[in-house]
Amino acid sequence: MVNHFNEFANLCFERFGNRVKYWITFNNPWAHSKVWHTYDTQWRAKQKGLIGISLSGDWGEPVDISNQKDIEAAERYVQFYLGWFATPIFHGDYPQVMKDFIGKKSGQQGLGTSRLPTFSSQEKSYIKGTCDFLGIGHFTTRYITQKNNPSGRSGSSYFTDRDLAELVDPRWPDPGSEWLYSVPWGFRRLLNFVKTQYGNPMIYVTENGVSEKMLCTELCDDWRIQYYKDYINEMLKDPLTSHMEMVTEIVVPTVCTLSILLSAIFLMFLLRRRN
Known part of the structure; x- marks a missing residue:
């Protein structure tokens, strides 16, 4: 599939590259770096474009900021979510916490090797740096606390590997979708995380928005207007990394x-x- 997608992308560069200067390989990815290299070697000099990727990422905030276990769990939440793909692209390998936890769970299940694939040294150098800009799709935030999940074969999954529980604050505005709460400050903290973790890359917000609370026969977008206003205002604030x-x-x-x-x-x- 990687080669098929690369051929498709190369055709797009050939046909549309004289007009299109910003390319997003995937919105939530599975194969990216090969296409970046194809553009970099065959088309960049002629077309002067940029190749990026779009990744989804919600923010995870510790339930108890004085509890080290909760702080580490919140870090895992973001690393398993956004870092799963962003860290290999920017640093050449999966987040260390993913390697540690999935390796541990795999061992508890009696597996000889980790369920998380291992990059060769050649793959690491091939993947690292294949991002001219980072697209981010962000909608909401969760409070995170430490929770030891079972590691049996039948219960092993991406979610149980993380050893955490997700919570919401009942005071957060609820737009009607059971998973989406308006938490603007989480957006700013996610952007600061990206800046710190990945060397302040160019960012495009490729996804953000909210559902409506009720069915309307006429225009009733007050809730959506407020959501966008709050999130954009957080984005416009100066990037601060600490209190x-x-x-x-x-x-x-x-x-x-x-x-x-x-x-x-x-x-x-x-x-x-x-x-």
Whole structure:
């Protein structure tokens, strides 16, 4: 299938490459790097385009930010979700936590090797760096806590390998779809994660949106408008990676500005009294 897809993609480059300059190989992938190399070697110099991929990724927030187990579980949630494909593309191999946990589960099941495939050194170098931009499809967030899932053969799956449980806050706005809650701050944290993990790549938001709460005979998009507004506003904020940075970059300048403003007002008041 990889070769068939590569042939199809090469035909698209040949026929449409003089007009199309941004290519997304897959929206949620299974074969990508070969097409990137085909474009890079045969078409990039002539067509001056970029090749990327679109990956889905929800954010995982620890239930208890003081609990190391929950922090690690939340990290696994994102690594198993977005990192499964992004980390090989940017770093040449699966996330270490995936290799550790799937390897452990495979051993508990009596398997001689991990159920997660192993890249050869040639495959690692071939895959690494095959992304001119990263497309991200993001919709919602989950609270994550540590949970030891069974590792029997009948119960082994992508979900049980992670050893975690997903929770939602009942106060989060519910648009009507059972899986989709409006959690704008999670979007910003996911973008910061991508920036930190993958060297600040160019990002295109390729998927984002929300279902409607009710059936309408007329236009009733207030909920959707609010969802987009909240998520776009989070995207537009300065990228902060910690609460301490928020204090130093936002709170401190704000306090200084207010102090200067109050001092100026007080000085004007004194001058008026003297006059």
